[in-house]
Amino acid sequence: MFKENHTTCKNCSCSWSNFKNLTDEQLDLINTNRFPANFKSGEIIFKQGSPTSNAVFLSSGIAKIYMEGYDGKNIILAIVKPGSLIAGPGTYVDNRHHYSLAALTETSACFIDMRILKELVHENSMFAEGYLKDLSQKSLGTFHKLVSFSQKKMHGRLAEGLIHLADDIFNSDKYNCHMTRQELGEFTGMTKESVVRLLKEFHDEEIIHLNDHTIEIINKPKLEKIMISG
Amino acid sequence: MFKENHTTCKNCSCSWSNFKNLTDEQLDLINTNRFPANFKSGEIIFKQGSPTSNAVFLSSGIAKIYMEGYDGKNIILAIVKPGSLIAGPGTYVDNRHHYSLAALTETSACFIDMRILKELVHENSMFAEGYLKDLSQKSLGTFHKLVSFSQKKMHGRLAEGLIHLADDIFNSDKYNCHMTRQELGEFTGMTKESVVRLLKEFHDEEIIHLNDHTIEIINKPKLEKIMISG
DNA sequence: TAATAGTGTTGATATATATCAATTTTAGTT
DNA sequence: AACTAAAATTGATATATATCAACACTATTA
Numbered sequence: 001m002f003k004e005n006h007t008t009c010k011n012c013s014c015s016w017s018n019f020k021n022l023t024d025e026q027l028d029l030i031n032t033n034r035f036p037a038n039f040k041s042g043e044i045i046f047k048q049g050s051p052t053s054n055a056v057f058l059s060s061g062i063a064k065i066y067m068e069g070y071d072g073k074n075i076i077l078a079i080v081k082p083g084s085l086i087a088g089p090g091t092y093v094d095n096r097h098h099y100s101l102a103a104l105t106e107t108s109a110c111f112i113d114m115r116i117l118k119e120l121v122h123e124n125s126m127f128a129e130g131y132l133k134d135l136s137q138k139s140l141g142t143f144h145k146l147v148s149f150s151q152k153k154m155h156g157r158l159a160e161g162l163i164h165l166a167d168d169i170f171n172s173d174k175y176n177c178h179m180t181r182q183e184l185g186e187f188t189g190m191t192k193e194s195v196v197r198l199l200k201e202f203h204d205e206e207i208i209h210l211n212d213h214t215i216e217i218i219n220k221p222k223l224e225k226i227m228i229s230g
Numbered sequence: 231m232f233k234e235n236h237t238t239c240k241n242c243s244c245s246w247s248n249f250k251n252l253t254d255e256q257l258d259l260i261n262t263n264r265f266p267a268n269f270k271s272g273e274i275i276f277k278q279g280s281p282t283s284n285a286v287f288l289s290s291g292i293a294k295i296y297m298e299g300y301d302g303k304n305i306i307l308a309i310v311k312p313g314s315l316i317a318g319p320g321t322y323v324d325n326r327h328h329y330s331l332a333a334l335t336e337t338s339a340c341f342i343d344m345r346i347l348k349e350l351v352h353e354n355s356m357f358a359e360g361y362l363k364d365l366s367q368k369s370l371g372t373f374h375k376l377v378s379f380s381q382k383k384m385h386g387r388l389a390e391g392l393i394h395l396a397d398d399i400f401n402s403d404k405y406n407c408h409m410t411r412q413e414l415g416e417f418t419g420m421t422k423e424s425v426v427r428l429l430k431e432f433h434d435e436e437i438i439h440l441n442d443h444t445i446e447i448i449n450k451p452k453l454e455k456i457m458i459s460g
Numbered sequence: 461t462a463a464t465a466g467t468g469t470t471g472a473t474a475t476a477t478a479t480c481a482a483t484t485t486t487a488g489t490t
Numbered sequence: 491a492a493c494t495a496a497a498a499t500t501g502a503t504a505t506a507t508a509t510c511a512a513c514a515c516t517a518t519t520a
Contacts, residue, residue, distance in 0.1 A: 075377055075381065121355065125355065128359075135366065140320065147300075147305055181467075190508090193509085194506095194508080384476075410498085412498095423498095424478080426499055
């Protein structure tokens with residue numbers, strides 16, 4: 001089912017902040033070399049191990065970036081929202097994706113030839129700097145996650161995850177996270193059973209409201225306290 | 231005790247691979263704007279939270295990059311060897327270091343004004359690309375660590391750490407790691423007591439030889455097996 | 461409509477690992 | 491050489507969290 005999502009990159013309301021550093025011609029170059037595609041919930045957009053021939057620009061929907069770990073266990077590195085350009089760091093290392101990207105909702109994305117982006121990095125130093133900025137930002141996010149995973153207990157990690165989704169992804173204290181308990185576990189570093197038990201605990205203590213995949217934070221100060229101390 | 235380590239960057243035998251992308255004048259610019267300094271084992275080179283006014287080039291010695299986590303618990307992100315440029319990702323985000331750097335042995339380093347490096351990123355697109363490459367590589371390392379920390383058990387993590395030190399840092403199966411048990415724990419995500427017990431276990435099973443801070447891997451296939459399965 | 465597979469839930473149990481406390485060893489300092 | 495402080499070691503115990511197993515609930519498909 002092919003669906004045209006927007007005619008040009010220029011009009012795309014949710015364009016990557018770094019695209020602002022491009023000239024009109026440069027943006028045009030991307031515009032003529034992009035391949036839009038639509039994905040249904042659950043579909044894989046690109047797969048760990050595959051060549052990084054294209055970067056993916058997410059124009060609508062929510063997706064998960066995840067690594068396939070040992071014996072089938074995944075770890076969700078990040079949830080991405082529209083306006084993100086996902087160009088795996090493997091691009092500049094071994095031309096392989098080191099993580100997979102999959103849609104959590106109906107999603108529309110554009111594939112952009114990585115060679116074009118690399119060319120633009122060479123031609124436009126502001127764009128290169130923006131790219132560095134983007135990569136740095138993501139890098140810091142991973143550091144944070146590493147500390148959180150290795151030093152916080154489940155309660156703290158779940159609280160942190162829920163707050164992060166509210167503040168940085170959905171911009172609301174009530175949101176449909178579009179993740180199964182299993183995925184919430186992969187996101188916060190615990191088993192699905194533990195997610196169920198903790199969510200129930202938070203619910204019983206009136207910190208959150210639960211309705212299937214919809215989470216509403218009703219006592220944020222308390223949740224923040226758990227995030228910090230736990 | 232000031233000690234002159236080498237007269238110019240050009241002659242510095244262990245220069246950062248990305249410096250090769252600079253012209254002679256550009257390298258000169260760095261050369262005239264660097265501040266060499268020497269550190270004793272244990273001394274902090276820069277501190278988490280401080281401004282990223284300078285990047286640090288490690289010209290000799292071994293150092294640790296570590297994050298200060300919750301209630302005084304650290305996590306060692308990486309061990310760095312001569313030839314590395316350490317410019318925290320905070321440089322392009324909030325101008326703050328998000329981790330600390332401390333010497334594990336006598337160390338000589340050069341401080342390089344970050345403004346110069348940023349300028350060079352603008353002037354020289356090959357340098358910018360090299361910078362992106364470096365950052366990407368480090369990013370992948372962190373991803374790997376995240377998976378390892380969240381999915382492997384202690385045995386596997388310790389085995390992985392020991393092999394990484396042998397293969398990527400010291401280039402020998404026998405090395406002085408210059409880390410206390412506490413630090414080895416911060417490096418592999420466990421307590422110092424666990425490090426002691428596991429090292430003894432590996433020793434008893436004749437996988438490694440131990441002599442204070444010197445570790446010799448004597449049964450690498452077995453250690454690799456533990457790294458993969460554990 | 462039945463059937464199957466995925467998801468959520470609950471409770472019982474196992475286990476990896478941290479914590480605590482005590483002791484020994486090592487290294488650095490007066 | 492004596493003294494201190496830090497590091498290493500060891501054993502006993504606590505605890506967080508995973509694992510396992512059973513069952514309920516959707517939701518899709520045959």
